[in-house]
Amino acid sequence: MRAAAFRSGLRSCAPIATGVIPFAVVVAATASDVGLSALATIGLSLVVFAGAAQLAALELARSDAPSLFIVGAAVVVNLRFAMYSASLARHMRELPRSARALMAYLLTDQAFALTVEYCEAGKPHGAWFFVGAGTALWVAWQVGTLLGVGLGASLPAELSLDFAVALAFIALVVPSLRSRSAVLAASASVGVFLLTRSLPYGLALLPAAAAGITTGALSDRLSA
Amino acid sequence: MTWLVIGAIGLATYGLRASFLLRGGEGQASMERHLRYVPVAVLPALAVGATLGQGGEGLDLRLAAAAVAALVAWRTRNAALAMGLGMIALWALSASLG
Numbered sequence: 001m002r003a004a005a006f007r008s009g010l011r012s013c014a015p016i017a018t019g020v021i022p023f024a025v026v027v028a029a030t031a032s033d034v035g036l037s038a039l040a041t042i043g044l045s046l047v048v049f050a051g052a053a054q055l056a057a058l059e060l061a062r063s064d065a066p067s068l069f070i071v072g073a074a075v076v077v078n079l080r081f082a083m084y085s086a087s088l089a090r091h092m093r094e095l096p097r098s099a100r101a102l103m104a105y106l107l108t109d110q111a112f113a114l115t116v117e118y119c120e121a122g123k124p125h126g127a128w129f130f131v132g133a134g135t136a137l138w139v140a141w142q143v144g145t146l147l148g149v150g151l152g153a154s155l156p157a158e159l160s161l162d163f164a165v166a167l168a169f170i171a172l173v174v175p176s177l178r179s180r181s182a183v184l185a186a187s188a189s190v191g192v193f194l195l196t197r198s199l200p201y202g203l204a205l206l207p208a209a210a211a212g213i214t215t216g217a218l219s220d221r222l223s224a
Numbered sequence: 225m226t227w228l229v230i231g232a233i234g235l236a237t238y239g240l241r242a243s244f245l246l247r248g249g250e251g252q253a254s255m256e257r258h259l260r261y262v263p264v265a266v267l268p269a270l271a272v273g274a275t276l277g278q279g280g281e282g283l284d285l286r287l288a289a290a291a292v293a294a295l296v297a298w299r300t301r302n303a304a305l306a307m308g309l310g311m312i313a314l315w316a317l318s319a320s321l322g
Contacts, residue, residue: 015304036225043227047234052270057233061225067232070225074233078240080266086244087259097246104242109270113263120260163286163314166274167293167307173267174297174306185261186268193269197276205269212265217258 005125009114009132016110017140019168020051022161024144027054029152034062038149045145049138050108051165053077056202077202080209084112091119091126099127106134113172181223185216285321289314 024045031041031054048054053074060070084107092100111133119126155161177183189212196204275290276283293310300306 015302015307018304019307031225034225040225040227040230044225044230044233047230048237050237053233053237057225057229061229067226067229070229071232071236075236075240078237080262081237081240082243083259083262083266085241086255087262089244089247090256090259092245100245101242104245105238107241107245109267113267116263158318160282160286160314160318162277163274163289164307164311166271166277166286166290167310168303169267169271169274170290170293170310171297171303171306173264173271174294175301176264177298181261182264185264189265189269190272193272197273202273205266205273208269209262209266212269213258213261216261216265217254220257220260 002125002128005123005128006132009111009118009129009134010136011132012114012118012129013110013133013136016114016168016171017136019164019171020110020137020140021144021147022164023051023168024141025148025151025155026162027051027058028145028148029155030055030058032149032152034058041149042142042145045141048074049105049141050074050078050081051141052202073202077205079206080109081107083209083213084109087116088112088130091115092130095127103127103130103134106131106138108134108137110137110168110172113176117176181216181219184219185212188212188215282318285314285317288317 028041028045031044032038036044036058044054056077057070057074060073085104088103088107089100092103095103111130114133115126115130118129123129173186177186189208192211193204193208196207198204271290275286277286289310292313293306296309297303297306
């Protein structure tokens with residue numbers, strides 16, 4: 001049963017993980033461009049394993065920002081992981097602490113979204129599903145990083161490979177917009193995001209998330 | 225970017241990921257009602273941000289291709305198909321209009 005849940009996680013995440021490879025290639029190529037050694041680029045993907053934060057940090061490093069600023073930007077971009085962590089923790093309470101410590105390293109947008117959907121459908125062994133999905137993403141991310149280190153700047157910009165990131169987010173969220181509360185939450189989030197988009201370092205994500213969560217919960221409560 | 229900075233980003237990121245997972249306390253009903261909406265409140269903003277990118281050239285092509293992907297994802301719930309057709313739409317549009 002556990003093995004089945006793990007395989008199900010791998011399978012569900014495989015297409016999205018494949019779509020993440022081009023993003024990893026782009027991030028690794030950016031790192032070389034900014035002057036990171038091949039080893040440091042691979043280290044960054046292994047240690048951080050979070051594309052948007054890696055990209056934000058690299059762009060700041062390119063403009064010679066102070067180290068504290070670079071770390072701060074990555075933290076802001078990754079604040080959503082604390083929300084995911086809280087949301088996922090509800091489904092993982094019965095697990096030993098060591099298992100939850102490992103799961104935390106594998107926490108990403110994609111593995112989180114797929115696992116919440118899986119758990120809320122009442123399916124068993126959500127943790128194994130999560131580890132399966134997280135493993136698929138992790139392998140894809142490291143493979144993409146190696147490809148990016150190898151290919152470097154030789155990739156033609158006309159391929160627009162970084163657009164695969166947008167497509168991955170769309171493919172993840174659109175199927176879950178089935179209830180009125182979910183649609184309202186998403187609309188509020190996008191509206192506030194567009195209004196606050198001029199904020200630096202992806203900060204707009206925070207007011208957008210707050211607006212979306214509040215709207216969804218409120219609508220949920222009113223319709224209950 | 226030094227190894228010290230890479231390590232610091234890694235530690236901070238792990239801390240955020242582990243924050244609530246390791247604590248593992250009981251949630252309240254109102255907290256749970258809010259947390260349920262985290263995915264639909266965060267992912268659409270990430271999708272819009274990634275689609276708009278730095279704006280500028282090719283923005284309308286990216287919006288059109290994103291709409292194709294969204295429609296396919298809505299109708300089929302098939303992530304691979306949605307992403308594949310979205311990418312093909314972008315390439316086809318750039319080739320014919322760009």
